Amino acid sequence: MEQFAGIKAYLAERAAKVEAALTRCLPAEWQVPSRLREAMAYSLEAGGKRLRPAFVMAAAEAVSGKAEAADAALPIACAIEYVHTYSLIHDDLPAMDNDDFRRGKPTNHKVFGEAMAILAGDSLLTHAFYLIAQAARQGAVSAEAALDMTEELAVLAGARGMVGGQAADMLGEQGITTIEELEYIHLHKTSDLIVFSLKAGARAGGADKRQLDLLETYGRNIGLAFQIQDDILDLIGDEKKLGKKTNSDVTQNKVTYPYLIGIEQSKAQVEMLTQEAKSAILEANLPLPEKLLEIADYLVHRDH
Amino acid sequence: MEQFAGIKAYLAERAAKVEAALTRCLPAEWQVPSRLREAMAYSLEAGGKRLRPAFVMAAAEAVSGKAEAADAALPIACAIEYVHTYSLIHDDLPAMDNDDFRRGKPTNHKVFGEAMAILAGDSLLTHAFYLIAQAARQGAVSAEAALDMTEELAVLAGARGMVGGQAADMLGEQGITTIEELEYIHLHKTSDLIVFSLKAGARAGGADKRQLDLLETYGRNIGLAFQIQDDILDLIGDEKKLGKKTNSDVTQNKVTYPYLIGIEQSKAQVEMLTQEAKSAILEANLPLPEKLLEIADYLVHRDH
Numbered sequence: 001m002e003q004f005a006g007i008k009a010y011l012a013e014r015a016a017k018v019e020a021a022l023t024r025c026l027p028a029e030w031q032v033p034s035r036l037r038e039a040m041a042y043s044l045e046a047g048g049k050r051l052r053p054a055f056v057m058a059a060a061e062a063v064s065g066k067a068e069a070a071d072a073a074l075p076i077a078c079a080i081e082y083v084h085t086y087s088l089i090h091d092d093l094p095a096m097d098n099d100d101f102r103r104g105k106p107t108n109h110k111v112f113g114e115a116m117a118i119l120a121g122d123s124l125l126t127h128a129f130y131l132i133a134q135a136a137r138q139g140a141v142s143a144e145a146a147l148d149m150t151e152e153l154a155v156l157a158g159a160r161g162m163v164g165g166q167a168a169d170m171l172g173e174q175g176i177t178t179i180e181e182l183e184y185i186h187l188h189k190t191s192d193l194i195v196f197s198l199k200a201g202a203r204a205g206g207a208d209k210r211q212l213d214l215l216e217t218y219g220r221n222i223g224l225a226f227q228i229q230d231d232i233l234d235l236i237g238d239e240k241k242l243g244k245k246t247n248s249d250v251t252q253n254k255v256t257y258p259y260l261i262g263i264e265q266s267k268a269q270v271e272m273l274t275q276e277a278k279s280a281i282l283e284a285n286l287p288l289p290e291k292l293l294e295i296a297d298y299l300v301h302r303d304h
Numbered sequence: 305m306e307q308f309a310g311i312k313a314y315l316a317e318r319a320a321k322v323e324a325a326l327t328r329c330l331p332a333e334w335q336v337p338s339r340l341r342e343a344m345a346y347s348l349e350a351g352g353k354r355l356r357p358a359f360v361m362a363a364a365e366a367v368s369g370k371a372e373a374a375d376a377a378l379p380i381a382c383a384i385e386y387v388h389t390y391s392l393i394h395d396d397l398p399a400m401d402n403d404d405f406r407r408g409k410p411t412n413h414k415v416f417g418e419a420m421a422i423l424a425g426d427s428l429l430t431h432a433f434y435l436i437a438q439a440a441r442q443g444a445v446s447a448e449a450a451l452d453m454t455e456e457l458a459v460l461a462g463a464r465g466m467v468g469g470q471a472a473d474m475l476g477e478q479g480i481t482t483i484e485e486l487e488y489i490h491l492h493k494t495s496d497l498i499v500f501s502l503k504a505g506a507r508a509g510g511a512d513k514r515q516l517d518l519l520e521t522y523g524r525n526i527g528l529a530f531q532i533q534d535d536i537l538d539l540i541g542d543e544k545k546l547g548k549k550t551n552s553d554v555t556q557n558k559v560t561y562p563y564l565i566g567i568e569q570s571k572a573q574v575e576m577l578t579q580e581a582k583s584a585i586l587e588a589n590l591p592l593p594e595k596l597l598e599i600a601d602y603l604v605h606r607d608h
Contacts, residue, residue, distance in 0.1 A: 030464045036471040040463065090426060095418030114399035115474045118422065122394060122429065123463035129433050130458030133451050143447045147437050150454055154434030159344065159427035160334045167340040170419045 004301065007294040014057055014070070015050035018077055025078045025131055039112040039120035043085045047103050051226075052084050052197040053077035055219070058291045059201030063211060065287030072140045073204040076149065079131035080197050083157050086124035087193075089117050091166060128153065135204075145203045152199060156192040165189035176255040183224065191223025214284040218277045218292065225273035226299055228266050231256035233304065235263065274300045308605065311598040318361055318374070319354035322381055329382045329435055343416040343424035347389045351407050355530075356388050356501040357381035359523070362595040363505030367515060369591030376444045377508040380453065383435035384501050387461050390428035391497075393421050395470060432457065439508075449507045456503060460496040469493035480559040487528065495527025518588040522581045522596065529577035530603055532570050535560035537608065539567065578604045 002008075022044045026037065056077040057070035092099040092107040093114060099107050109117035129150060136146035155161055165188025168181070176182055198215040199207075207215070235258050257266040274296050281292050306312075326348045330341065360381040361374035396403040396411040397418060403411050413421035433454060440450035459465055469492025472485070480486055502519040503511075511519070539562050561570040578600050585596050 026463065032463045032468050033471045033475055035475055036463055036468060090422055093419075093422065095422060115397075116471065118394055118397065118399060119467050119471045119474070121426075123467045125426065125429060126458050126462035126467065128458075129454055130462065133455035133458065136451055137455070143451055147440055147447055147450060150433055150450075151437035151441070154430050154432075154437065158430035158434065159330065159336045159340055163423050163427045163430065164336050164340060167337045167420065167423045170423070171337055171339055 004294075004298045007291070007298045010291060011049070011051075011054050011295070011298075014054040014077075017057075017071075017074065018050050018053040018081060019045070021074055021078050022081060025075070025082070026127060035112065035116060036119060036123065039108060039116045040123055042111060043089050043108050043120065044081070044124070046085075046105055048084075050081065052080045052193055054295070055194060055197035056080055056201035056204075058295065059198045059207075059215060060205040061201075062281075062286045062288045062292050063202045063205035063207045066205075067288075069205045073201050075131050075135040075138070075140055076200050076204055077197075079128040079135075079153070080193065080200065082124045082128040082131065083153065083162075084193060086121040086128075087157075087162060087166070089121040089124070093117060096166070096170065125157070141204050148203060149196075149200045153196055156196040161188055161192040165192065173254075179257075179260055182255060182257065182260060186224050186227040187220060190227045191220045194223040194226075195219035211284050211286065214280045217280040218284075218296075221273040221277035221280070222296055222299065225270045225277065225296075228257045228270050228273070229300060229302070231258055232263060232266050232270070233302075270300050308598075308602045311595070311602045314595060315353070315355075315358050315599070315602075318358040318381075321361075321375075321378065322354050322357040322385060323349070325378055325382050326385060329379070329386070330431060339416065339420060340423060340427065343412060343420045344427055346415060347393050347412050347424065348385070348428070350389075350409055352388075354385060356384045356497055358599070359498060359501035360384055360505035360508075362599060363502045363511075363519060364509040365505075366585075366590045366592045366596050367506045367509035367511045370509075371592075373509045377505050379435050379439040379442070379444055380504050380508055381501075383432040383439075383457070384497065384504065386428045386432040386435065387457065387466075388497060390425040390432075391461075391466060391470070393425040393428070397421060400470070400474065429461070445508050452507060453500075453504045457500055460500040465492055465496040469496065477558075483561075483564055486559060486561065486564060490528050490531040491524060494531045495524045498527040498530070499523035515588050515590065518584045521584040522588075522600075525577040525581035525584070526600055526603065529574045529581065529600075532561045532574050532577075533604060533606070535562055536567060536570050536574070537606075574604050 023041050026040065056073050060069040060073035061067055088102060089108045091097050092102055093109055100110055101107060108120060132146050132149050135141045136143050165185050169185045169189060172181060195216050198219040199212050202212055202215050277296050278293050281289050327345050360377050364373040364377035365371055392406060393412045395401050396406055397413055404414055405411060412424060436450050436453050439445050440447050469489050473489045473493060476485060499520050502523040503516050506516055506519050581600050582597055585593050
């Protein structure tokens, strides 16, 4: 029996739930140009780990102590996947990372053209806020919680959050020389949305301020560890498992953790961040902390 | 004394208020890559009529019967200008309308590059939702009203609204042959955000359902009239006043109202839509309807 079989099955089950809901989130009766709808659906359905939605649901469960809290948080889980998907579409554009493939499939602009890819991204981002408002409308979360989530998503996905990280990445190309600059980029490009996911799920589960702060610590560290692990896997990983060409960052002379501090120290860093993340969860004294702890361990040992 | 001196002064005063607030809306203490902040500010400060914010404030005033309601609605007015500005930046991109100039200044991507222009647009859109949540946080509007606005902005700016209109415009290039297709584009590209502005301002002013519906009718008609008037001015207008090359739509073989139904019928259409808009306002029985009526008249007679 494989070590992480349990948590992998848990994540797969969550991913399946989210995937079943994702395209339904854009009402079928809405009059939307069909090519735009197709472009949105194409990237929503392109697979991936669905890690952020899983964090939303796991946090709701952990904080409330009830497994059914995960289902109530599903609209919020979809909202965050809309935001994540938009960010991938825009990041892949020729003017940005200029990627032709993602998860083994042609990128959005390769299939639908640049204009439609930009607009599909814009629509997905916009619709995430609709889904949060709807969650309140349908009674899944309180109006107050929905407003908190709206505000926090706007901060963590915007100029001071994820987009700020991507901008720093673009501006710093070739020019990054310190671990601090690289950390800034990863914290914003990756950790911010993970932090949002955890706090939104926790809010749906009724978390207090102290729990929210500790989940933020967990999310920041997990996000950073995840990104460093990605850098490591990109260098040593198996092409097929990753679904993209390994070593692509090195080919592009992209500055990574292994490049700056070496493979061994990068691995030690991932281990340390994971421990700090788990400590925060233990300190939060949640009724159902297990899944969040297991996800942390799984992510650091994953091979793709 | 010029016929529209009063309403022009009113709009100028509103525009000045919004302009003074616009860049302050992105907190100075936020850690944002400076180039991204500059790109956002560049387009926010690029002028324009500030018509949508004026609609927010005029509607708040009209519905509440109090001039000070306009000031309370200022954060919402800024939010809508953030959305409008993002849409202009993305529409101007090479993959979209490929415009080098807007309002006589180089477009965002010409100054900051495509990557930063895409990200500046993404940030502006995202921040609009922050501003709405903040308006509730600061007590300018109720939590319930802020949620309504969030939901409505997400609908009217998204796939079913403004972005849908832009997508239809992109997809239909050269291929539009009917007035219905053209109307669909204008209703979504232009009217939707104007409708949002009016309803958001009206909500801030405490409007009931019937008033909201009538303001929607006003907004839809005014938006369409505005756009047809733009098409007309583009054909016959004065280059300097418009701040862009006239006839550019014709040069690009862009299908317009005058192209489809002729100048005279286009003018008649503008007149009819304006009358319908004004009728809706009169029917709504608002305590201070004057400015909304005057704006309607002014827009149809403007020469730039």
